[in-house]
Amino acid sequence: MNNEIILQRLKKYFHQPVYVAQSSEYLQYNDIKTYDFVIRGTEELAGRCELNRWGRLIHFEIMMSVVLSDNELTEEELIDIAREFVREFYPDICGEYELSAVFNMRELYSIYFEKKDDCLQVTIPYVGFNVGVAVDGQIVDFSFDYPKYKIEYLDEMITHEEAKKKFMNHIDLELAIEYCDKSTYINGDNNYHLLYKVNRSAPSIPATGEVRIVSNDDKFDYVPIEYQRTSFSSLYEALGISKYYHKIGEQSFSSGKIEAYSKLLQVGNLEYSMFLPDDHVIKIAYDWQGKVKHILSGEFTSRLTNKLSVEEAREKALDFLFFIEPEADEKFYRRIHQMQPVNDEELQEHFMNDEQSLRLYSQPSHEEMYRFLFQRVQSGIFVSDHFITIGIGKYTGQVRFLQNTIRSETALSHMDLRPKVSKEEALAMYDKALRMELSLLPQFQGDLRVYQPGYLAKFDKEHHFVEAVDAHTGKLYEIDLNDPIPY
Numbered sequence: 001m002n003n004e005i006i007l008q009r010l011k012k013y014f015h016q017p018v019y020v021a022q023s024s025e026y027l028q029y030n031d032i033k034t035y036d037f038v039i040r041g042t043e044e045l046a047g048r049c050e051l052n053r054w055g056r057l058i059h060f061e062i063m064m065s066v067v068l069s070d071n072e073l074t075e076e077e078l079i080d081i082a083r084e085f086v087r088e089f090y091p092d093i094c095g096e097y098e099l100s101a102v103f104n105m106r107e108l109y110s111i112y113f114e115k116k117d118d119c120l121q122v123t124i125p126y127v128g129f130n131v132g133v134a135v136d137g138q139i140v141d142f143s144f145d146y147p148k149y150k151i152e153y154l155d156e157m158i159t160h161e162e163a164k165k166k167f168m169n170h171i172d173l174e175l176a177i178e179y180c181d182k183s184t185y186i187n188g189d190n191n192y193h194l195l196y197k198v199n200r201s202a203p204s205i206p207a208t209g210e211v212r213i214v215s216n217d218d219k220f221d222y223v224p225i226e227y228q229r230t231s232f233s234s235l236y237e238a239l240g241i242s243k244y245y246h247k248i249g250e251q252s253f254s255s256g257k258i259e260a261y262s263k264l265l266q267v268g269n270l271e272y273s274m275f276l277p278d279d280h281v282i283k284i285a286y287d288w289q290g291k292v293k294h295i296l297s298g299e300f301t302s303r304l305t306n307k308l309s310v311e312e313a314r315e316k317a318l319d320f321l322f323f324i325e326p327e328a329d330e331k332f333y334r335r336i337h338q339m340q341p342v343n344d345e346e347l348q349e350h351f352m353n354d355e356q357s358l359r360l361y362s363q364p365s366h367e368e369m370y371r372f373l374f375q376r377v378q379s380g381i382f383v384s385d386h387f388i389t390i391g392i393g394k395y396t397g398q399v400r401f402l403q404n405t406i407r408s409e410t411a412l413s414h415m416d417l418r419p420k421v422s423k424e425e426a427l428a429m430y431d432k433a434l435r436m437e438l439s440l441l442p443q444f445q446g447d448l449r450v451y452q453p454g455y456l457a458k459f460d461k462e463h464h465f466v467e468a469v470d471a472h473t474g475k476l477y478e479i480d481l482n483d484p485i486p487y
Contacts, residue, residue, distance in 0.1 A: 002055050006089065007035060010049055010060060013139050014039075015067075018046050032058070039064075057089045061141040068107060069136045075102060075109065082111040082131035085139055090129075097128045101463060103480070108140060109133050117440065119153060120453060124440055127449075149449040151440065157207035163436040163455035166211055170202035171430065173423050175471060177415060178384040179407055186464060186478045192411050194419060195468040195477065196426040197384070200457075204441055207453035222333035222375055230323040235292065238320050239282055240299075240398040248281070256287040277366060292324060295402035301367035301395050313370040313392040320390055320399050321374055332374040332388070367393040369400050378412050419471035426469040433459050433466055433476055 007020045016039050023034040037047040050059040073081075079099060087094045100114040100123040111131045114123035127149060132141040158166075173196035180188040180195075202211045232238045236245075241261050249260040251272040258272045261282045270278055274285050277298030285294035308316075321328045369391035376386035383406075391401025406412075421429075434457055441454035459466055459478065468477040 001089070003033070003051050006051060006055065006057050007049070009088065010047075010057075011037070013060075013062070014046050016040075016046065023048060056144070057142070058144045058146075059142065060139075062139070066134055066138055066140060068134055068138075071137070072135045073137050075104070078109045078133045078135070078137065079111055081137050081139070082109075082133050083113070085131055085142065086113055086129050090144075098123060100125075100128070103463065107135055109135070117151060119151075120438065120440070122438055122440060124149065124151070124451060125442060147449050148447055149442075149451060151451045154207055154453055157453055158205075158209040158455075160436045160438070160455065162209065163205040163207075164431075164434060166205050166209065167200075167202060167434070167436060167455070167457060168427070168431055170200065170211065170213070171427065172199040172201070173197065173426055173430075173469070174199055175419065175423075176382050176384050177378055177412065177417075178468065179386075180468075180477060184479060185467070186480055187475070188477065192408070192415055193477075194381075194415065194417060194471040196421075196423060196471055197468050198430065198466060203457075204439075205436065205455040206441065207438070207455065221336040223336060225318065225321075225329045225332055225334055225374070227329040228318065228322055230319055230326075232319065232323040235284070235323075238323060238399045239284075239295065239297070240396060241282060245282075254288075256285060256290075256293065259284045259286075279366075291404075292402065293404045295399060297367070297393075297398075297400040299367055299393075299396075299400070300365060301393065302365075307394050308370070308392070308397055310370055313394070313397065314372060316392045316397050316399075317370075317372040317390040320392075320402075321388065324402075324404075325388070328374070331376060331378075333377055333382075335373040335375060367395060367400055369393055371401065376406055376412075378415065379417050381417060383412065416472070421469070421471050421474050426471065426474070429469055429474050429476065430466060435459070 011018055011020070014037060018037040018039055021036050021038060023036045031053045033051050035049050035051070036045055037049070038044070039046050044064065046064045047060070047062045049057060049061075052058050079102065083094075083099070086097070096115055097113040098116050099111070101112040103110040109132070111133060112128065113131075114125065114128035117124055126145055127147065128145065130143045130145070131139065134140050176195055176197045177192060178195050178197070179191070180193050181190050182188040199216075201213050201216075203214060205211060236242075244263055245261045246263070246265055247259060248262050248264070248266060249270055249272070251258050258274070260270060260272070260278070261284075262280050264280050267278060267281055270281065274283060274294045274296050277283070277296050279298050280300060281298045283296045284292060287293050321332070325331060371389055371391045374388045374390070376383040376388070386406045388406070389401065389403040390399060392398070393400045436455040437458045439454060439456045440451040443450045443452070457465070463481055464478045465481055466476045467479050469475070470477065
């Protein structure tokens, strides 16, 4: 199939008349040619495709906004549409690939067809076609991944039962409180629950039986906090907002409001957003109950003054924590940082002479911060993803940043923290739902993918994974990883 035939066939997947032109935004290589689909009349870029040296379509995407119709198709119908698209452009080899995974991303389905390995009777992950189909049947994107690979077969392999036993030997359950929102858990209910969280130290089991342990680099140590009285009498004092500051704006939202303060009488293009700081502005976000949830400072400070030590900054963070949470010693643990990161200014200073250093540090800029994280606990049990982060200016010692992710103190205070399901019972429930499936596990050796047989954890539904067990009811909470090879 030559390039012209492919390009003409792709035109029918656009709802408006388009013409084709070689892409000017991409370098054209001998082995890959990139083409743009442009709407006639408006000259808008509607889509793009890539063809390899053998006249094969390897990438296609609709780049204009997709307008969905009311005709929502079933999953089976969408799979047939994706399969027909593959057959249209790869009629000679489409029979070598079979459906391997379907991911429902609400308005879009991502459908994988992967090459079948006849020896093990499994598909080869990431070797094949991925077709994105909107719920009304529109083709949205397509890619064909055909890497160099080899499969290293084994003379002997452990059984599914042996793999399951090894997998379960590397499962640990940790008691935690979690807000089970529907966007995280397939069967969430937007309420707090006492859960046994599943920790896996071996996400897959090689068919050799030699288990590879995966270290958890995100694991931190925490220590309790001792009670102390705060020295702050007001929020403004903690932020350094004096009589020389002006309230330059306020905007209300359904979830609360944002206030802005500055020494300047006005600033240009003030953004009522807590994602990025505005120069010379201190922004404070409150929730609907008037509780401070976020602080973001864009104050400028020169770096010629003496810098606080980490210990001094930590004391100031604790001082502010007890101002906003008078019972912080009962509600929070402090995260311990095993090592201090290299500061940008210290790295620059190492490579600069005194004159260069003086010139750099005399230039005002957003004040750098030490950040401290305080983990929410309830009767010593961690509340997942609930914490307060406080940033202290390295030079002024003032609060420059606050992030409070706690959803509902009232709900937490009324929780029953006595498990009705033991850890052993929860493990048995997890074990009953678990099955191990033979697969090919990839490793990378330069440009070559090397696959070896191994086993992956599977549950009732494809790509649904049990992440927690309810400590009161035994309910299994599931997530959708949307990935052929999880973890």
